Amino acid sequence: MTTPLLSFAPGPTQLHPLVPSELRRMAADGYLSESHRSAPVRREVARMEEALRTLLGIPSDHRVLLVGSATEAMERILQGVVEARSFHLVNGAFARRFHAVAGKLGLEAGDATVPDGEGFRSGAVEIPAGTDLLAMTQNETSTGARISPPEVHALADRIRQAGGLAAVDLVTGWPTEPVDPARIDAGFFSVQKGFGLPAGLGVIVASPALVERAQERLGRRAAVGPFFHIPALADAADRHETVATPNTLAIRLLARVAEAFLAEGGGAALREAAEAGFHRWWDTVAELGLEPFVADEDLRSRTVAVVQVPSGADALRARLRERGLVVGDGYGPWKGKHLRVAHFPVQTPAMQATLLEALRQELAR
Amino acid sequence: MTTPLLSFAPGPTQLHPLVPSELRRMAADGYLSESHRSAPVRREVARMEEALRTLLGIPSDHRVLLVGSATEAMERILQGVVEARSFHLVNGAFARRFHAVAGKLGLEAGDATVPDGEGFRSGAVEIPAGTDLLAMTQNETSTGARISPPEVHALADRIRQAGGLAAVDLVTGWPTEPVDPARIDAGFFSVQKGFGLPAGLGVIVASPALVERAQERLGRRAAVGPFFHIPALADAADRHETVATPNTLAIRLLARVAEAFLAEGGGAALREAAEAGFHRWWDTVAELGLEPFVADEDLRSRTVAVVQVPSGADALRARLRERGLVVGDGYGPWKGKHLRVAHFPVQTPAMQATLLEALRQELAR
Incomplete structure (x- = not known):
C-alpha cells in the first residue's frame, strides 16, 4: 500500500x-x-x-x-x-x-x-x-x-x-x-x-x-x-x-x-454523470468482448458494473492491481468469475478512462 | 476552535x-x-x-x-x-x-x-x-x-x-x-x-x-x-x-x-499513573477549598473527578474555557453545580498541572 x-x-x-x-x-x-x-x-x-x-x-x-x-x-x-x-x-x-x-x-x-x-x-x-x-x-x-x-x-x-x-x-x-x-x-x-x-x-x-x-x-x-x-x-x-x-x-x-x-450541481448533475459513465463503460466493455452479468439495460445497475469474465477474473484482477487499479471480486458464488466495478461519484470519468485503457491493454496481451 | x-x-x-x-x-x-x-x-x-x-x-x-x-x-x-x-x-x-x-x-x-x-x-x-x-x-x-x-x-x-x-x-x-x-x-x-x-x-x-x-x-x-x-x-x-x-x-x-x-509500560504503568494523578488532584483541590462529590475515597472514581462548586460552576467553567481548558459540566440534575474532570491516560500530569494552576488562579480572583 x-x-x-x-x-x-x-x-x-x-x-x-x-x-x-x-x-x-x-x-x-x-x-x-x-x-x-x-x-x-x-x-x-x-x-x-x-x-x-x-x-x-x-x-x-x-x-x-x-x-x-x-x-x-x-x-x-x-x-x-x-x-x-x-x-x-x-x-x-x-x-x-x-x-x-x-x-x-x-x-x-x-x-x-x-x-x-x-x-x-x-x-x-x-x-x-x-x-x-x-x-x-x-x-x-x-x-x-x-x-x-x-x-x-x-x-x-x-x-x-x-x-x-x-x-x-x-x-x-x-x-x-x-x-x-x-x-x-x-x-x-x-x-x-x-x-x-x-x-x-x-x-x-x-x-x-x-x-x-x-x-x-x-x-x-x-x-x-x-x-x-x-x-x-x-x-x-x-x-x-x-x-x-x-x-x-x-x-x-x-x-x-x-x-x-x-x-457541483447536486443530484441532477450526479445522475447525468452516472448515466454518461454507464454508457461509456458498457460501450467500451462490449468492444473488448466482455459481457454484463445483467443483460437487460433497464435492470442493470448504474453504480456497480458487474462484468462476466469467462476465462476467469482472478488473474485479470491481479494484473490490474499491479497497475494500482483495485476492482472488486465477484460476490459469493461468483468469486473469480466476475469483476465488480464501482461507478460512484468518486470514480471520476478520468479514473474510468484509466481503468478502461488498462483493461484494453491487459485483454490484448 | x-x-x-x-x-x-x-x-x-x-x-x-x-x-x-x-x-x-x-x-x-x-x-x-x-x-x-x-x-x-x-x-x-x-x-x-x-x-x-x-x-x-x-x-x-x-x-x-x-x-x-x-x-x-x-x-x-x-x-x-x-x-x-x-x-x-x-x-x-x-x-x-x-x-x-x-x-x-x-x-x-x-x-x-x-x-x-x-x-x-x-x-x-x-x-x-x-x-x-x-x-x-x-x-x-x-x-x-x-x-x-x-x-x-x-x-x-x-x-x-x-x-x-x-x-x-x-x-x-x-x-x-x-x-x-x-x-x-x-x-x-x-x-x-x-x-x-x-x-x-x-x-x-x-x-x-x-x-x-x-x-x-x-x-x-x-x-x-x-x-x-x-x-x-x-x-x-x-x-x-x-x-x-x-x-x-x-x-x-x-x-x-x-x-x-x-x-509505555502497559496496564500497570497506566494504573500507577492514574493513582498518582488521583492523589495529586484531590490533595490540591482540598487546598483550594473544594470538595469531592464522592466523599469515600475507595468509592471515588480514578478516572472522572467530580468536584462540587457551591458558588456555581458555570462561571468557573467559562473562565477555564477562555484559558483553553475544557472541563465537563455536571450531569443531569448536577448541571451548573459540579465540574467533571477526566483523568484518562491522555490527560497527562503536565495537563493536570496546567489545569490545577489555572483553577488556583481563578479561585483566588
Missing part, C-alpha cells in the same frame, strides 16, 4: 478527495473531543441533514435518522414497524440479508426470489395481502442488478395503497439513483459507498408514516427494539441530536461531501 | 497524540477503501485484539466483540443472555440507562439503587435468587462514583456461583481500572473515553460462558437479537472478522493506541 491506489471497489471504495483535508482539520480543531450535545456537533448534524435534504430531495416532514450501518438500519426498521408480515424482493446477497434479518426477528417474512442477476418490475410482482412492509434492494451490489427508480416508485405506491410501508435499501443507489424519498417510507444507506467515506455510519430517511407506525406500536408496548428504536431515533432527530454518542467524525465528513456534491 | 484546546471532558475527550498522524496515514495508504474481509482490515482487527488482550489481561478463551457504542453493547448483552431476570446496581445516569434498556426489552429488571454519588460494596448488596445477569457500572461517569475493582470481583463471584453472569460497564474504567476480564462475563467500553479516540466503536470482552449462554438460547430460537447478536459477533471474532463493515478507522486507531500504551 505504498503507491496510491485507485479504488473501484464496490465499498468501502475510493475516498472522496475532501476526506484527507477534512480529517486533518478535525484532528486539530477540537471537534472530535466535543460531546454529542455540544453546539459544534449539533451544528454538523444540522448541516449534514440540510445538505442531504437538498441533495436527495427529502421532504421537510421526513426525518434523517442515524445508525451504525445499513445492516443495523434493516434491524431497526423491521423491528420498529412490522407487526407480523414483511415481504422481500430478493435478487442477490444484500436482499437475502434483509430477508434473513426479518426471519431472525421471528416475522413472517415472505419473498419473491429471482435468480442472481435478474431484476424486478412492478407488473410481475404479487404482493401478498396483509403485508406490513415491502422490502426492496434498489441496487444489488452483489450482482449489479437494480430495480429502476420508476419501478421502485410503482411498487411503493402499491404497498402504500394497501396500507403497508415501503422500505428501500439504497446503500449503493443514493445519491445517484433518483429514488424520491417522498414516494417511500424508509430509504437507507451507509456512507462508504456513494459518498466515498470511511465506514461506520448508516442513514435512514424515514417518512412520517413509518415513524408514526413505530410510535403507535411503542405506545402499546410492542417490541420495537431496546434503545436505538425508531421512535427514539426520531425524537433525537427532531432536536438535531443523536440518542447517544455517534460517529461524529463520519457525520462531519458526510456534511462536507454532501455540500460538495451540491456545489 | 482556532487555538488548540486541552480537553478534560469525560468523553469524547482529548485525542490521543497518535490520532492526527495515524489519520493522515490512513487517508493516504488505501486502508479506508478496503473491504472488512480484506487482509489489511483483518490484520488490524487481529492487532487490536492482541494489544487489548495484553493490555487488559484478557484470557485466550475470552472473545473481543465489536459493536457501534457502549449503549449498543448493553442492548446486545441483555438481549443475548437474559432469559427473564437482570439485576442492576444503580448509582447514576449510565447505570440507569443499562437498567432502562433491560426494561425496554421486557425483562424483569430489578435494581438496587443508591443516591447519586454513593457507591456499592459487595457485602451490602442482596442479589435476588434466579438472577440471570448482574449489571454493574464500574465507573459512573455522571457522578464520579465507582465500584472498586475488588468489589466488582466479589460481586461477580457471587452471581457466578449462583449460576448467573456478571456484566460490567467499563466505559470509563478500562484501561486504567484493574478489573480482571477473567473474573467477569462481559466488560464493555467505547473508545472515546480511556483510549482518547474519535467516537463510533464499542468493544465487548466476552467470557465463554456468556457466548455459550447466548448460543444455547439461539439454538432453541429464543430472541437473542436480529443480526448483530452475540453468537454472530462471536463467530466473526473467531475468524478475526466482523459481521458487516465496521468502523475500520476506529479499529486501526484502537490498535495503535493500545500498542502505544503497552510500549
Whole structure:
C-alpha cells in the first residue's frame, strides 16, 4: 500500500478527495473531543441533514435518522414497524440479508426470489395481502442488478395503497439513483459507498408514516427494539441530536461531501454523470468482448458494473492491481468469475478512462 | 476552535497524540477503501485484539466483540443472555440507562439503587435468587462514583456461583481500572473515553460462558437479537472478522493506541499513573477549598473527578474555557453545580498541572 491506489471497489471504495483535508482539520480543531450535545456537533448534524435534504430531495416532514450501518438500519426498521408480515424482493446477497434479518426477528417474512442477476418490475410482482412492509434492494451490489427508480416508485405506491410501508435499501443507489424519498417510507444507506467515506455510519430517511407506525406500536408496548428504536431515533432527530454518542467524525465528513456534491450541481448533475459513465463503460466493455452479468439495460445497475469474465477474473484482477487499479471480486458464488466495478461519484470519468485503457491493454496481451 | 484546546471532558475527550498522524496515514495508504474481509482490515482487527488482550489481561478463551457504542453493547448483552431476570446496581445516569434498556426489552429488571454519588460494596448488596445477569457500572461517569475493582470481583463471584453472569460497564474504567476480564462475563467500553479516540466503536470482552449462554438460547430460537447478536459477533471474532463493515478507522486507531500504551509500560504503568494523578488532584483541590462529590475515597472514581462548586460552576467553567481548558459540566440534575474532570491516560500530569494552576488562579480572583 505504498503507491496510491485507485479504488473501484464496490465499498468501502475510493475516498472522496475532501476526506484527507477534512480529517486533518478535525484532528486539530477540537471537534472530535466535543460531546454529542455540544453546539459544534449539533451544528454538523444540522448541516449534514440540510445538505442531504437538498441533495436527495427529502421532504421537510421526513426525518434523517442515524445508525451504525445499513445492516443495523434493516434491524431497526423491521423491528420498529412490522407487526407480523414483511415481504422481500430478493435478487442477490444484500436482499437475502434483509430477508434473513426479518426471519431472525421471528416475522413472517415472505419473498419473491429471482435468480442472481435478474431484476424486478412492478407488473410481475404479487404482493401478498396483509403485508406490513415491502422490502426492496434498489441496487444489488452483489450482482449489479437494480430495480429502476420508476419501478421502485410503482411498487411503493402499491404497498402504500394497501396500507403497508415501503422500505428501500439504497446503500449503493443514493445519491445517484433518483429514488424520491417522498414516494417511500424508509430509504437507507451507509456512507462508504456513494459518498466515498470511511465506514461506520448508516442513514435512514424515514417518512412520517413509518415513524408514526413505530410510535403507535411503542405506545402499546410492542417490541420495537431496546434503545436505538425508531421512535427514539426520531425524537433525537427532531432536536438535531443523536440518542447517544455517534460517529461524529463520519457525520462531519458526510456534511462536507454532501455540500460538495451540491456545489457541483447536486443530484441532477450526479445522475447525468452516472448515466454518461454507464454508457461509456458498457460501450467500451462490449468492444473488448466482455459481457454484463445483467443483460437487460433497464435492470442493470448504474453504480456497480458487474462484468462476466469467462476465462476467469482472478488473474485479470491481479494484473490490474499491479497497475494500482483495485476492482472488486465477484460476490459469493461468483468469486473469480466476475469483476465488480464501482461507478460512484468518486470514480471520476478520468479514473474510468484509466481503468478502461488498462483493461484494453491487459485483454490484448 | 482556532487555538488548540486541552480537553478534560469525560468523553469524547482529548485525542490521543497518535490520532492526527495515524489519520493522515490512513487517508493516504488505501486502508479506508478496503473491504472488512480484506487482509489489511483483518490484520488490524487481529492487532487490536492482541494489544487489548495484553493490555487488559484478557484470557485466550475470552472473545473481543465489536459493536457501534457502549449503549449498543448493553442492548446486545441483555438481549443475548437474559432469559427473564437482570439485576442492576444503580448509582447514576449510565447505570440507569443499562437498567432502562433491560426494561425496554421486557425483562424483569430489578435494581438496587443508591443516591447519586454513593457507591456499592459487595457485602451490602442482596442479589435476588434466579438472577440471570448482574449489571454493574464500574465507573459512573455522571457522578464520579465507582465500584472498586475488588468489589466488582466479589460481586461477580457471587452471581457466578449462583449460576448467573456478571456484566460490567467499563466505559470509563478500562484501561486504567484493574478489573480482571477473567473474573467477569462481559466488560464493555467505547473508545472515546480511556483510549482518547474519535467516537463510533464499542468493544465487548466476552467470557465463554456468556457466548455459550447466548448460543444455547439461539439454538432453541429464543430472541437473542436480529443480526448483530452475540453468537454472530462471536463467530466473526473467531475468524478475526466482523459481521458487516465496521468502523475500520476506529479499529486501526484502537490498535495503535493500545500498542502505544503497552510500549509505555502497559496496564500497570497506566494504573500507577492514574493513582498518582488521583492523589495529586484531590490533595490540591482540598487546598483550594473544594470538595469531592464522592466523599469515600475507595468509592471515588480514578478516572472522572467530580468536584462540587457551591458558588456555581458555570462561571468557573467559562473562565477555564477562555484559558483553553475544557472541563465537563455536571450531569443531569448536577448541571451548573459540579465540574467533571477526566483523568484518562491522555490527560497527562503536565495537563493536570496546567489545569490545577489555572483553577488556583481563578479561585483566588
